[in-house]
Amino acid sequence: MPMHIGEKEFSSRVNKGLEDDFMRGAVRSAQGRLQTNRAKAADELGDWEEWRYLGQEIRQHTMENLDFYLKQLSEKVAERGGHVYFAETAEDANNYVKQVINKKNAKKVAKSKSMVTEEIALNDALEEQGCEVVETDLGEYILQIDDHDPPSHIVAPALHKNKEQIRDVFKDKLGYTNTEKPEELTLFAREQLRKEFLAADVGITGCNFAVAESGSFALVTNEGNARMVSTLPKTQITVMGMERIVPTWEELDVMVSLLTRAAVGQKLTSYVTALTGPKDETEVDGPEEFHLVIVDNGRSKILGTEFQEALHCIRCAACINVCPVYRHVGGHAYGSIYPGPIGAVLTPLLGGYEDYKELPYASSLCGACTEVCPVKIPLHEQLILHRKKIVEDEKKSGFGENVAMSGFGIMAGSSRLFNTATRMAPYLVTPYAKDNAISKGPGPVKPWTDIRDLPVPQKERFRDWFKSRKTGG
Amino acid sequence: MKVSLFITCIGDIFYVNAGKASVELLERFGCEVDFPVTQTCCGQPAYNSGYHEKTKAAAINMINSFEHAEYVVCPSGSCAYMFHEYESLFKGDSKWEEKAGKLKQKTFELTQFLTEILGVEDTGAEFHGKATYHSSCHMTRLLGVTEAPFKLLRNVKGLELIDLPNRHDCCGFGGTFAVKMSSISEQMVDEKIEHVEETKANFLIGADGGCLMNIGGRIQRNEKSIKVMHIAEVLNSRGEA
Numbered sequence A: 001m002p003m004h005i006g007e008k009e010f011s012s013r014v015n016k017g018l019e020d021d022f023m024r025g026a027v028r029s030a031q032g033r034l035q036t037n038r039a040k041a042a043d044e045l046g047d048w049e050e051w052r053y054l055g056q057e058i059r060q061h062t063m064e065n066l067d068f069y070l071k072q073l074s075e076k077v078a079e080r081g082g083h084v085y086f087a088e089t090a091e092d093a094n095n096y097v098k099q100v101i102n103k104k105n106a107k108k109v110a111k112s113k114s115m116v117t118e119e120i121a122l123n124d125a126l127e128e129q130g131c132e133v134v135e136t137d138l139g140e141y142i143l144q145i146d147d148h149d150p151p152s153h154i155v156a157p158a159l160h161k162n163k164e165q166i167r168d169v170f171k172d173k174l175g176y177t178n179t180e181k182p183e184e185l186t187l188f189a190r191e192q193l194r195k196e197f198l199a200a201d202v203g204i205t206g207c208n209f210a211v212a213e214s215g216s217f218a219l220v221t222n223e224g225n226a227r228m229v230s231t232l233p234k235t236q237i238t239v240m241g242m243e244r245i246v247p248t249w250e251e252l253d254v255m256v257s258l259l260t261r262a263a264v265g266q267k268l269t270s271y272v273t274a275l276t277g278p279k280d281e282t283e284v285d286g287p288e289e290f291h292l293v294i295v296d297n298g299r300s301k302i303l304g305t306e307f308q309e310a311l312h313c314i315r316c317a318a319c320i321n322v323c324p325v326y327r328h329v330g331g332h333a334y335g336s337i338y339p340g341p342i343g344a345v346l347t348p349l350l351g352g353y354e355d356y357k358e359l360p361y362a363s364s365l366c367g368a369c370t371e372v373c374p375v376k377i378p379l380h381e382q383l384i385l386h387r388k389k390i391v392e393d394e395k396k397s398g399f400g401e402n403v404a405m406s407g408f409g410i411m412a413g414s415s416r417l418f419n420t421a422t423r424m425a426p427y428l429v430t431p432y433a434k435d436n437a438i439s440k441g442p443g444p445v446k447p448w449t450d451i452r453d454l455p456v457p458q459k460e461r462f463r464d465w466f467k468s469r470k471t472g473g
Numbered sequence B: 001m002k003v004s005l006f007i008t009c010i011g012d013i014f015y016v017n018a019g020k021a022s023v024e025l026l027e028r029f030g031c032e033v034d035f036p037v038t039q040t041c042c043g044q045p046a047y048n049s050g051y052h053e054k055t056k057a058a059a060i061n062m063i064n065s066f067e068h069a070e071y072v073v074c075p076s077g078s079c080a081y082m083f084h085e086y087e088s089l090f091k092g093d094s095k096w097e098e099k100a101g102k103l104k105q106k107t108f109e110l111t112q113f114l115t116e117i118l119g120v121e122d123t124g125a126e127f128h129g130k131a132t133y134h135s136s137c138h139m140t141r142l143l144g145v146t147e148a149p150f151k152l153l154r155n156v157k158g159l160e161l162i163d164l165p166n167r168h169d170c171c172g173f174g175g176t177f178a179v180k181m182s183s184i185s186e187q188m189v190d191e192k193i194e195h196v197e198e199t200k201a202n203f204l205i206g207a208d209g210g211c212l213m214n215i216g217g218r219i220q221r222n223e224k225s226i227k228v229m230h231i232a233e234v235l236n237s238r239g240e241a
């Protein structure tokens, strides 16, 4: 279960999140900033809706022809002398990378930010065999030196930490003596990281988009660290989820525009690094050896199902940045490296309902996610679909809920029963009612009244009023 | 024009005044209002919880109840949207899918109906007070009704309407979410109330019974003085507030 983070129980993870005022403050202010930036950048792009349709179309077309594009990509990479490995599982992927590293006798690996390597827990696998892995993305680096604190956001992994906390981590772990000013923190981290880059034998990068027509890879970063990771070490490994692909450079252009604007609202994230296999004789920069690891790890099972659109995700985190549930519980509460709305959709697909059946319910279905997604994934509908699956196919909903819903279904389906029940309701709740409100409700009403009052059902219902009015009674 | 009112279960049982105001409003603008008595609940709680099979009886009953309606008008955006969902509920079952499609075509939320179909922007209402308006998620994002309530409220004489900060944030109702994830819902509704308080308004107006029940119930629990009202009551008001 490599995707998993934190405690096992969903409810204890949620409570931990709700009680963590520091985290919630940090998340709240970051969310506000990101949302405003995104809206501004989307406006600047012109007709944002048009762009979204285009993005959706590109993703859909690519998924429908994924076999073809993966084959094309592999051939292009091989033509340029790169090695391609298709990993069915996380373990396969990790084993392959380990084997490359062993062959090189590498002791130190520099990594740029990558969600898929988090998903397969590549770092753990490498560290187990005594290899030192250095995360070069600032956020990832902070988490790594803070005793491998798990990421809480897919673009800004250390979002749950404020600058004071980061200063303290640097102070405790690395003897940092300066202030919590972001520039000073960044400068310090860069100095540390530069040494690491130069000493690394192997560079590992993720991949935002692979371009099938040319066998190239685009990495979008804020810090330019991906460029260093992909040019300095002699051997380079790129790990990609199998869906992370575009047909040509033209589509790449659209997708990168959508990604950077949706993500943090920058017109272009500071650095888009494109790499194309190992360097040839004419090139000065670049690795001598290049490996591409394409990771399935449950993705092909999603293809062709009602959840296929979840594979359209370009990991921009816009849905996370607007999600009110995420804002209150934070990323760790999801128990997955993929938090927020997309996490609640994707995690049960990749990790199964057994461990993640609560996630699809961690949403009020407000639809804010669906509204911002740059590739128009109907996220809240996907959550309802999950619930349907859990209830109707997996039969994993609780007994009590099932009975209640059966009762509800029968009542709402019969005007006679509904009429009787609503006429009786005011009398049934009389013992609990006070001043036209119920503040301590029985049974199924309790979770409601634990937090808020419930109005008392009216003795003269609307339908009674309407009838007496018509008959002049 | 003949209008069949879809009152919603919450409106039938709890917010009777909102229903009365809706009828009077529609009548004022020349509608003949009819109330199909066989109507029940739209089934949304079951549908959103994933019990789609168990939703079907409710959906069929509603489709039948409103089969002969010319227009269906509902004083709740979320419930009106549920009528729009029936088509996908019955996907593959051509008979009911088709009937659901017809129901969707003629179903409107109250303020949407007033502005789009009746062309009303000023209901002639008078209401003295300082108020803010809660835009509910399903009505704005799913049904796509964003401006109608504001157009109508801006023309209410005596009403001082103040923008609600972060107005697009969910209030934490979400149907069964409010009870299933009550600790998270609590934080969301409290945040909403904080924003309402920032406006210093005395009234919180909304167009969805569910949200009003949630926000209003929490306001009452915490003994705050803000009064929660359904938009129909405000639009039908004659200066008595």
Ligand code: SF4
Binding pocket: A262, A312, A313, A314, A315, A316, A317, A318, A319, A320, A342, A372, A373, A374, A375, A376, A377, A379
């Ligand atoms: S689901 Fe959409 S909004 Fe969320 S991360 Fe993926 S692409 Fe971005």
